[in-house]
Amino acid sequence: MLLHIMVNLNSKILLKANNITKKFGNFVANNSIDLEIKKGEIHALLGENGAGKSTLVKMFYGLLLPDEGEIFLNEKAVSITNPKLARYFGIGMVFQHFSLFPALTVTENILISLDKNFSKKELENKISDISKKWGLSIKPSKKVNELSVGEQQRVEIIRCLLQNPKILIMDEPTSVLSPQEIKNLFKVLKNLSNSGCSILYISHKLNEIKEIAKTVTILKTGQVIDTLDTKNVSTKILAEKMVGKKVVKLKTKRSFTKTKQKVALLVNNLSRTKKNLFGVSLNNINIFLNYGEILGIAGIAGNGQVELMEALSGETTGIKEEIMFEGKPIGDCKIDFRRRLGMEFVPEERNNHATVSDFKLNENTFLTFFGRYNINESFIKKMMTSANYSYEDSIEIIKKNDVRCPHENPMAKQLSGGNLQKFIIGRSFQSNPKLVIISQPTWGVDIGAATSIRQQIINLSQNQKAIILISQDLDEIFELSDKISVISNGHLSKIKNKQNISPTEVGLLMGKN
Amino acid sequence: MENLLITILLTSIPILLAGTGELISEKSGILNLGVEGMMLTGAVSALGSVLILGNPYAGIFFGALAGILISFIFSFFTISLMTNQVATGLGLTIFATGLTGLIGEPFVGKTIPSLPKIEIIFFSEIPFLGAIFFKQDILFYIAISMIVLVHFFLIKSRFGIVLRAVGDNHESAHSIGYPVKKIRWICTAFGGMCAGMGGAYIPLVLTPHWSEGMTAGKGWIALALVVFASWLPFRLLLGALIFGGITILQFVGQARGWPFPSQFLNMLPYLVTIIALSLISIKTRAGNIYVPSCLGKSFFENN
Structure with a gap:
């Protein structure tokens, strides 16, 4: 304990959130959150979807205003009312869904996000300098829609670095990268942190957090569950804290009956x-x-x-x-x-591809099974077919697959992503494909x-x-x-x-x- | 020959002006189908103000002002209330057609003085070209220089890049801190101003008296022109000249007694519009990178 306090005294706290609360209507997205980020530290923010990570960092970047609580920068209370001000304070952010403009060139993209005015030539030189310094190679004259996702992320990072940030917020940065790209990114982040720039790293990937971050703060349903040193904690414990219960292991014992393999x-x-x-x-x-x-x-x-x-x-x-x-x-x-x-198919897009968002679950079931109901009836009866036929099937899918619904037969859009996906997969298994x-x-x-x-x-x-x-x-x-x-x-x-x-x-x- | 070229040039000015305004507004992501209505409003305001004040230059000012004001209706609905842009634009045109008919009623049968021609010394001495390009009215010069300005504005200036960014991805523009709605209000107002001036040009230069619906579809042609030009200012100029030429062709045809029915010649500009749009849409489906990605999409701020 004493050691802990000593460490705190020695390292300077750069950003501090004190008792931050944010509500959307009746929904409390952030509930009195406390967070401290030290200078040069890589601090991870861990939590499941909907835990309130994005809401919190949006307040650091001036995209949302807290309802209650204060944000301190270098021990001074600040009110960050817009992103411009956040950048002025030295806060940079790399978004999960990049905030780039596909039709503009790399230089133009960076130009408009800087608050100082540069000529394109000047800026191109600056971009080359930065990209050499940090190993983020990029061609400034290329249009963003010609870049790979990894390169697009580099553009976002360069854009932040050009403003000499004191703290860099990264929202789920690895979700679109290949393992090699992730390695490169981590190298850059570590170099940055060594040079004194703090990083707030948002992720739900436990291994990554253990690898890159020094400290981790776990959020669940808008509240801080714990703040830990990543050295002293296993991914298993992190997972349990994040989910709030013991994580079930997959029963992967598979019986390979290699006798009759049919193509x-x-x-x-x-x-x-x-x-x-x-x-x-x-x-x-x-x-x-x-x-x-x-x-x-x-x-x-x-x-x-x-x-x-x-x-x-x-x-x-x-x-x-x-x-x-x-x-x-x-x-x-x-x-x-x-x-x-x-054959059955479960496409990537859950909303409005796999399901119709505004349709009830039984209607969505009906759309897939259309033609299977009253198939032996007369032509007229077939024409008069109704989605009620699929009601029982729909209920069965919900029960079998543990789909949690707000009520018996909700619309597709009323389900959370995970539950909707369980329903969609269950539906595709229902017809015994x-x-x-x-x-x-x-x-x-x-x-x-x-x-x-x-x-x-x-x-x-x-x-x-x-x-x-x-x-x-x-x-x-x-x-x-x-x-x-x-x-x-x-x-x-x-x-x-x-x-x-x-x-x-x-x-x-x-x-x- | 000289006279023919001048007529073509002058005929293309209203659609050029309106097209320039629409180009800017579409680049910011706003599809305003109310161009025809805004032109009519500009036309009737210009005509009325000249009748009252007696000065043709007042017509330019009030035409532009009226265009801006009526564009505010569109902006209020589509940007602030986030209504559908296509429906609102159509509504605006229908509304303005009726309104201008009402306002224009007392002006019927009255004639206004035209905008005076301004000779640009030295340049107007150039044989042939001088008479065509340098002995025109002020709006002509404004329209041509506007194209050059808009071109450099969009490519070189910071605000131009921001404007394109807003039309390309409004979510991102918002997240790096640009006021998307404000920028769109301004661009739509610019579109209204240009459409208003384009409309004003018709009574001020082309036909100096009021008749109901006197823009005769020029607003729609301007809209098609922007797509035809694939949102590039200089192509817009080229397109406007082509359309101007086709419009004049019908008069030439009638005068020379070409063996086509006059109805056919009358419909030529619109026919070419449809053909141009069809060709472009084929190209667009293959992926036209000039199309602003957010064109016609409402921006919802709270997320």
């Missing part, structure tokens, strides 16, 4: 040219999948996952022989036809829900179903898959058994262009 899906040289400037062309994709197997497709977002999903589900169609399901050529068949053969293709199942879902979604997937594959799992989450890919492949710039790498490929190899394939 489920064959994809032969599938190619698609991109539909617009921002799309990705698919190039000679080959997939071979047996029943009872999970194929994990890793890759950084925007490398053709969406296009691959559309081609496999039948949202875009092509040549007959491109896709064979149980030996049947279906490459030119629409999504509904493929469903009737026993033979093959399920799932894209980014746990993206933005809290740990509890993610675990149960992964369990659902494993259970399904144990019933000898074939599953394709497209995911950005490498841990997830390695945890669930039997075979692994990587999609990068529309190319799918050779499919390998999990035992024959390492995460580093996958990471390298992800970064290849």
